[in-house]
Amino acid sequence: MKTILTGNHAVAYAVKLSRVKVVSAYPITPQTTIVEKIAEMIAKGEMDAEFVNVESEHSALSVVYGSALAGLRSFTATSSHGLLYMYEMCWWVSNSRLPLVMAVVTRTIGPPWNIHTDHTDLMTLRDSGWIIAMAENAQEALDLTIQSFKISESLNLPFAVGLDAFVVSHTAEVVDVPDQETVDEFLPERKQAYRVDPNDVFAVGNIADNLETMRMRREMALDMEKAKGVIDEVGREFGEIFGRRYGLVEEYMVDDAEYIVVMTGAWSGDAKEAVDILRKRGIQIGLLKLRYIRPFPREVIERFDDRKILVVDRSFSMGHRGTLGIEVGNVVDCKNVVAGLCGVDVGFEDFKEMFERFVRGELGEVEWWI
Amino acid sequence: MDLRCVLLPGNPSCQGCPHAIGLKALSVLENPIVVVPAGCTTIIAGFNPKQSIDLPVVHVPFASAPAVACGLSKAYDNVVVWMGDGATDIGFSTLSGSAIRNDNILVVVSDNEAYMNTGIQMSGTTFWKAKTTTTPAGKREEKKDLALIMLMHRIPYVATASVGYMRDFVRKVKKASKIKGFKFIHLHSPCPPGWRFDSSKTVEVARMAVKSGAWILWEYDGSFRITGMSRMFRDKSKRIPLTEYLRVQGRFKGLTEEDVRTIEERIDEVWKLLDVLENTINKA
Known part of the structure; x- marks a missing residue:
């Protein structure tokens, strides 16, 4: 119902x-x-x-x-x-x-x-x-x-x-x-x-x-x-x-993607919108949503080791990187954006700009989106 | 008294351990599950895959025991928490919360008046002036009266007991097991290494506590009454001198006469309070 x-x-x-x-x-x-x-x-x-x-x-x-x-x-x-x-x-x-x-x-x-x-x-x-x-x-x-x-x-x-x-x-x-x-x-x-x-x-x-x-x-x-x-x-x-299939991850336009964004949680929805916009411009970008943090979907991420990967984190490990940045970074090379901590709003326009900068190679190893 | 030895021979309790005496009372319960938070009994219960308590035992973190027992009580009757004064201090809100809910469990606090398992540190029930490793000059604060605090939770059954008077304790455990709801028994458990007395004297020291009036046996089951041996010690002249009880314990070494008088005055105050309760909370 x-x-x-x-x-x-x-x-x-x-x-x-x-x-x-x-x-x-x-x-x-x-x-x-x-x-x-x-x-x-x-x-x-x-x-x-x-x-x-x-x-x-x-x-x-x-x-x-x-x-x-x-x-x-x-x-x-x-x-x-x-x-x-x-x-x-x-x-x-x-x-x-x-x-x-x-x-x-x-x-x-x-x-x-x-x-x-x-x-x-x-x-x-x-x-x-x-x-x-x-x-x-x-x-x-x-x-x-x-x-x-x-x-x-x-x-x-x-x-x-x-x-x-x-x-x-x-x-x-x-x-x-x-x-x-x-x-x-x-x-x-x-x-x-x-x-x-x-x-x-x-x-x-x-x-x-x-x-x-x-x-x-x-x-x-x-x-x-x-x-x-x-x-x-x-x-x-x-x-x-x-009628709704689940698993460790949700793959959104990743098969042919040159650029893949990895993230988890509610804001993945906004990020997908940003992916759609960039796709319309011909940028081959996709999103890998981690539905599970533990067990960590290492084998899934390994499949994408030939792509450029950005991890967007809503948690940070003080003295290191974003938490998922560490996790994903243990499997493949990745850039890491730390955003939306403490409830700071991050909308699809932020993601659009973030992903554009990622694609242009402008993002550092760890960037605070603030 | 027909007590099955639920604590098996070869268990690693210290010589003269009061818990080893007290645990026997659980044998009168029908199919109990015993919940044990961290404490001396964690050790006494023995190493996996063997165990020295001949009952199902659930070992749990310090502050969780009454809440875990509450969960178990959703499936089973006769869930018993056996814990010390340490678990009571750190888990006091857990204990209070469980009492407020009137969970159908029995909580026995086997009180040796300090954190003995970690090496004799002060607890909330440590006697005023008693020496522990964290109060080497003697405790400066008063002890809290746990059973009276629990009584104020308006639960169906509260009692004090002593390992020196097992018949009284066993009767109380039996009685508690027939009552639905939250039952609390505060068991006085003199600890030879912790209190510094000879390990052959546990029962003797426990009895001296009662005979000197320092520990008072009572129960509340809707009515409040002094029970067992303590009834005769309402009459102060029948008590043994308090110094006899204090002087046998190394932890009270160096008490002055004034200290003893102060302790005696405080004990008298407790008797007065219990007298009021006995005459006030009385359905008969």
């Missing part, structure tokens, strides 16, 4: 359609309307789940860690400082190899206080063992959330669905909301490698031998590599059922 939804409400509906059993969250702008909507659906009896109000994000993730450990499909959502406050638990969840899903509505980290989008918060999860996806719009937020449960539960790795503050979270768009039956067909009942059971005497997380612990990390690293295939397979299957 096509309807008009904000990105946050799209996530909320996806959580309902995924038959989540436990939701716990602490409010933070711009995440709050996700869990308000879920709380409302539960209160109205439209959604069969338990909503746990907590006093902090640390506890929000702790609660869903507990419920996921007990075998219940679980969800939380946060932003920025909330993510940082629960950071310890993020690692505990992933190192426990526990499937669960969290929406991260990307928001600038203070000070000064700022509620607008940049991707620095989400990027702090990179090393932790979470699968990290980034939605471009409300439809993708809904679709990725539904897929996230399947992917997370196939790999026993937690999954963070990122969406940009306000640009996606609070912007109402036409969204195709699938019906429950079709989602049920796509998403089976929860499965997980292990769960805690009162009748089964075993310990979770107790001190282990160093070598054994390192072996567990290697297993995780291998499964993260395996995730690439699973993500593409689940995205293909999703496409067959719902």
Whole structure:
């Protein structure tokens, strides 16, 4: 059914359609309307789940860690400082190899206080063992959330669905909301490698031998590599059922492109407009949208090592380059523009000018678009 | 008392460890899951793939335990948090939040009055003037009364207990397990290396705390009452001298007579307060 939804409400509906059993969250702008909507659906009896109000994000993730450990499909959502406050638990969840899903509505980290989008918060999860996806719009937020449960539960790795503050979270768009039956067909009942059971005497997380612990990390690293295939397979299957195909990346006019822009998130839409304009002028430019930051689509990027590549970043690693600039730069040579930090608006005209300068060879190694 | 030994032989607890005594009480619970945040019990529970606690145990970060237990309680009854005063300090908002929600869990704080697992550092429940490695001249601040703070959360069950009086503690655990909602037991757990007394004297020191009136056994289940041995120590003349309890512990070495008098006055204040509670919160 096509309807008009904000990105946050799209996530909320996806959580309902995924038959989540436990939701716990602490409010933070711009995440709050996700869990308000879920709380409302539960209160109205439209959604069969338990909503746990907590006093902090640390506890929000702790609660869903507990419920996921007990075998219940679980969800939380946060932003920025909330993510940082629960950071310890993020690692505990992933190192426990526990499937669960969290929406991260990307928001600038203070000070000064700022509620607008940049991707620095989400990027702090990179090393932790979470699968990290980034939605471009409300439809993708809904679709990725539904897929996230399947992917997370196939790999026993937690999954963070990122969406940009306000640009996606609070912007109402036409969204195709699938019906429950079709989602049920796509998403089976929860499965997980292990769960805690009162009748089964075993310990979770107790001190282990160093070598054994390192072996567990290697297993995780291998499964993260395996995730690439699973993500593409689940995205293909999703496409067959719902008509919208997903995968690690979205390739926009890249096949014959001499110049390729790599980026992630909501502003990819504006960048595509700029690509269209340059294409009309005969410039062979394309856009590679990273739908996933982890696992990192290294093999896809390697395919383009004979092209000129520009990475546009909405997060920065102090003392180095833009975060994705580092990531992509590890695979291929690239220029790096850092833009839109702290919610600074970047529209298609900025992208047009940026890409023109890129094509003319005017961009330095790292440029701040400011 | 029919207590199954849920803590298996060969576990790595110190000699005279109060947790090793207290943990036995969990054997009266039916199919419990035990949530353990970082602390001495993390070590006592043993190394993977073996474990010394003969129950399902979930090890979790310091400040998360009651919240993880809350999540588990969505699927199971009899979820127990076994934590120390350290996890209580760092995770106090977690504990308070869980109590406010009235999560269906039992929280036992086995309180040895300092951060013992990291090597005897001051905690919120460390006694005034007690020496720890971070208060080598003695703690300057008062101890917080955890159980009374939890009582003010209006949860269905709150109690204090002592490893010196296991019958009383076990009765309270049993009682708590039959109540739906948030249950809290504050267990007094004298620590031989931390308090500097001989490891053969854990139970004796725990009992001295009660007999001197310094630790008071009580419970609230809708009504508030002093329980067990503490009932007879309402009468101050029946108590042993406070100095007997303090002098047996190395951490109180160098207390002046005035210090002891001050401690005694503060203990008297607590008794007065509990007396008011017993006479006020009384459904009978």
